[in-house]
Amino acid sequence: MSERLPNQTSVPTNPSDSEPGGFASLHKGLNRVIESPRLLLGLWLLSLFTGLLATLPARAMLRDVLALRPLAERIAKGEYDVGLLELMNDNPAAMAAVTSAVMVAVLGFFALHAVIAGGVLSRLSPTSSARYVPAGGLLGRAVESSGAMIKLELLFGFAVRTPLLLFGAAVAGFAIGWSKVGELSWQSLTSRLAPVIVLFLLLWSVASIWLNLARLQRLDDDKLSTWQAFLLGVRQLGQRQVLFGALLVAVLGVIGHGGLFFLGRMLTVGLDAKLLILAAFAVRQGLSILRNALSLLVMATTCELAEPKS
Amino acid sequence: MRSVLHHTPTHAPPFASRFASRVLLAALGLSVLVSPFGSPEAQASPSGWPSDTVALRVAGPLSPRTASYRLKARLDEKTHEVKGEGTLIWRNLERKETSELVFNLYQNGFKHHATTFIREAGAQLRGDEMPEHGFGAIDVTSIKIGGVEQVGKAQVIDSLLKLKLDTPVGPGSVVEIELGFTTKLPKVFARSGYADDFHAVTQWFPKIAVFECSKDGATCGFRAHQYHGFTEFFSDHGSYEVTVDVPEPFVVGATGIQVAEQKASGRKQLTFRADDVRDFAWFADPKFVEHRARASDQLGDVEIRVLNRPGLSSLDERHVNGVRAAILEGEHRYFSYPYKNVTVIVPPRQGNGAGGMEYPTLITSFLSPLPDGIRIIESVDAHEFGHQWVPMMINSDEVEDAWLDEGINQTFTAWAMDRLFTDGCSSVKIANFCLNDRDTDWMSARGVLRRMPLSTQSRRLSGRTYGSLTYAYTSLMMRSLENYLGEERMRRALRHYAERYRFHRPRQADFMAAMSEGAGEDLSWYFQQAVNTTRVADYDVLQIENQKHELAYGLWECPPKPPVLPDHVTEAERAEWTRHITESNEAACAGKPAGRHELNPPSEKEKKAAKNKDKPPMDSVVVVRRRGELIYPVDIVVKFEDGSQFSQVWSVAEQSAQPEERMKTLRFFRRAAVERAEVDPQIKLALDEKRLNNGLLAKPNMRPVTRLFLTFQSWVQTALDLISL
16 A cells, blocks of 8 residues: 555554453443433434334325225234235335335435444543544534545445455355255255354444444544545554454344344234234334444444553 | 058957067066056956056056057267167057057157247246257157058157058057157256256157047047147056166166166166056156155055255155145045155256156156245145146146146145145245245236136146146135035045046046036036136125214104115114114104104204213115126125124125126114124135225224334334444
8 A cells, every 4th residue: 555644643553552452342332322321312213213204105005005904904913914915916106115215214324324423433432532522512523524424434335345245245155156056955055154144244243343443533533534544444453452342342243133133023923913012112112222222332342442542 | 661550459350460469468567457446448448458556556457558658768878868669559449540640759849949849938938948059859760560660651740740550540459569769858948858967858758649539429539739838748548667778876766666677787777667657757867865755545655755966855854745745635635646656856956947847656846945934845746746646647638728737736736735734824934924825826816917718728828827827826716616615515526526537538628517516516607707707806895884873854744654664674673773763753753743843953962962872873884896707605794893793695696696786785774883894704715816805994993004014114223223333
């Protein structure tokens, strides 16, 4: 790389100085999340209302098609699943509207998250950090840093996420043997793919931590170019302690989100079948709060890992 | 070339011919046995005709054994060619002579781009493209009758070979034909061919077509079809003794049972015997991994041999389960499977085009990397095995009457799958998502507009229409019939058909007549609509109206006269209606002199008072509609807010009386309003194209809507939570 990197104070020059370690950072990160209930609440409400907004066309369709139909109850209880197929098959225009609305919401939400990332990371940073902002300053910092954050997001999309996806696909192909994909049973297919999927999710999480490290670099020094922040992020990730901490939170993130997914399924199946709507909604929102808390924990720990060690 | 016919008419058999026949038959080891399982023709078999039970679990012959073959075949695994020779013994069991013989050369369907098969199928079948340079063909090198070569006189037209005879074959005559041929297998496509070492040797020999006369005997001829794009094969039953010569490492699966094996010079010769079958297929591959199992029914055990791919032994039991379920279901619906064994072939991925096919005592399954919850392996195996009855024994013609074969068997598949999977999710069970075979058939059938009646010859249909109409629509048609007749009558009717036409050649009309006989009811009202027309089935509830019965107002004569009740008031409601109107009228006339009085509408206060005193009766209307043209007896169920219920059948007779009147209006006068109305709530009419409209609520019920909406919302929200990572 011909471009010279500025000498960043936040990058420890001696790995042995990197104290505290991953567990301590995780602990501090957890405290930061606990200390930021309004941030957690805000992010949860953001996903809740974006989700509601995105699915309003679906609600309208369901109301129009099912509200006066006795079969709806059997469909809702999971006793007549082919009814869902009839509904989707016979309402293609409504289905297209539903899909479009969800796509737009997902893209919008993704962009919004990129925009507010600077504010959220600043808020989750240690109070001793120069980049720290109190709750009231979050939005201001988000707006201030939005351009840089979006550029970083795009760079990561092209330089890291896309190659990672291709790499994942290639490894998956290697694991099962492309030419043999049709000759395997589901059991052997899943047993070969499971380690690849777990590895891919870990790498994806580590890549997200790398992105956050780069964001933090950029927040600390607004003179840095996107590319420089990107490289400083990876340099920081290369530090043994940081890498250990990143792997730790990545593992925690993958296990946590996987666990929440299965927990959610386990808890809501019975409630849905009995049409206990409020209870199912409460459970699902509780899980959403936990997912957001987990994401914040990863970010907060990353902030701790990025702090200069003394 | 000299054209000399050598045949053996039973009424005047030349000694030499008869001797030759007997020698051949003795070589086949056949003798006459009459089975109670057999058909009338079988029992009437002439003395000396092949008969054996070597491959059967019951005494044979079961069929007339019209066309019997003794063949030798040598597979060249390098050139993928099969060189064959042997003898065909063919009987003319019809009432008239024939001056020609017609053979099916099915492999010629793959000969070039302009064959009937390729033109109709478009060089693809069921999504599998025909491989490049994958052509196949069958060359008949010799046809000898009485030792005299006839091949020069043969005329090959696409996949048919016609041979004019110098001497006709008379009724009851037997003719021996010595055949020599070379079959170049295509690269696996449309049920046949090779892929690396895997060889699907099917439709590999010149197969004599079916000679038959019309029912009145006026016209006779060969019912011989070109190999068409979407339909399969048709032939007569017979006995087969086939010796296949393959490299020693090859594992062979074939029709019938193996009776001999010899090894020499790195090759092996395996001899198979099959009786009362209408075809012979064999598969060879050194990579086959064998798994053996048994199934038990009332006749004893059936040996199941699975020739699977390496590394897929975990799926062996799924194959076995599919076959077992079908064996038991077949015994329940038709009659016991009479053969000793069945072989299940699993082709390699490149050979999937040979998968999902049926041959006598042998079926091909296919590779599925899908989760166990998608129960397609069991379904394919049960389906292909179901074909052992239709058309392998109940010998319908798929080109002419495809639904008698594929459609009835699709119905059978759903029954067999219900037997195997009692959770009601015979097709898909993944997480909480559940579909059964009737659901998947319904989704398939309703996806295609009904523009052609089921009775249409399949070659006149497009690929997609063929599949949906022949398979799925028939299955729903049969299921609707079962729901009308009841399970036991349906079973009796189908069994009656099966027993009457086993080892016979039924046509559509035969099926309909036999079903009516078996059910003890003329079902032509149903078959005429469902088979011979494009009538669509769809009933819905169009309207529910609830109105409170108002207190009297307007011009009234006091004292009140007894009320005149509308015709639609049922006896049960008459007393209630009379009581209420009388009370209302008397209340309105209270204190008024005799004569006409103009009464004002009741005030809100009066209405409230009346409501508190006695819940006012509701004048309710429910309108049920037949949106489609197909007429079927449907239940109408109306539920009221007080929990009471009204049921009525909208009968075929009532609907047929005024077929253009598509609506039925029901009026109710009760103390409770109508809460919901449903037509055919149990979905007995499986053909109904739209089911959500089968019911209507008087007031919207948002609970299920909210439940579904919030579940969907939570999926989206979860995705949003995760993309923020």
